[in-house]
Amino acid sequence: MTEPVRLAQRVAMLLQCSRAEAEQYVRNGWVSVDGRVVEAPQHRVTDERIDIDADARIEDVEPATILLHKPVGVDAIDGPKPAVALVTPETHWADDPSGVRLLQRHFHRLTPLVPLERDASGLMVLTQDGRVWRRLTEDADEIxxxxxxxxxxxxxxxxxxxxxxxxxxxxxxxxxxxxxxxxxxxxxxxxxxxxxxxxxxxxxxxxxxxxxxxxxxxGRIGTGKGPNGAMPPGAWRYLKVGEKF
The missing domain is CATH 3.30.70.1560 (Alpha-L RNA-binding motif)
Incomplete structure (x- = not known):
């Protein structure tokens, strides 16, 4: 058995690239360990099989903005049943037209915006993006x-x-x-x-x-419709590049 090393170090060796580039490949979800995508460059590996996606490329990954169809009985921002708990890989809308690649990092530090009553349903926004936060808070009365x-x-x-x-x-x-x-x-x-x-x-x-x-x-953003109809309650999609409120 070989000595444990950081996943980024192993990727750098396999691709003959810099450590910084290797870390970006890992963080952006292009690397799998024994068939499971791992996004943590510090993850320790020994003899596991390391695969790099054939489409892997160096790119900046934008912070995510999530558009959720909140069901009735779920708290938009504060309360015992927070909407953010509904945002998981399993509830990602199958007809999401955004083309954004699903990454585990997208589920961290999501800030819910634009209040919606517990007994109401429909579109709400959760974001990691400061630009979206500013737009929906500072310009709230204009949207x-x-x-x-x-x-x-x-x-x-x-x-x-x-x-x-x-x-x-x-x-x-x-x-x-x-x-x-x-x-x-x-x-x-x-x-x-x-x-x-x-x-x-x-x-x-x-x-x-x-x-x-x-x-x-x-604003200009709706829940969305796909080939199988509108996005159902409890499902979510990404705000795609170019979509603006």
């Missing part, structure tokens, strides 16, 4: 969200006009928004700067009770 709200009850006189413009919530005058009927028991909201409980409260001012809330879109 339009789209929601489908299932309702019951009878619309009060001028209720639609009230919701579109003229309400004040928690001492804050609400900006105008687009509210329209999708069918007889479902409303579509295109709205900016939504606060917790705001959609339920707005509907109540119009004489309506909220049955369910689903967020479809944040």
């Amino acid at each position: 339009e969200h789209e929601y489908l709200v299932e309702i019951s009850g009878e619309l009060a006189p001028y209720g639609m006009a009230k919701m579109r413009h003229g309400l004040e919530y928690r001492g804050r005058a609400l900006p105008p928004c687009n509210v329209s009927w999708q069918n007889e028991n479902r409303l579509r909201f295109a709205i900016k700067g939504v606060r917790d409980g705001q959609l339920r409260w707005m509907c109540a001012q119009a004489g309506l009770d909220v049955v369910s809330i689903r967020r479809l879109r944040i």
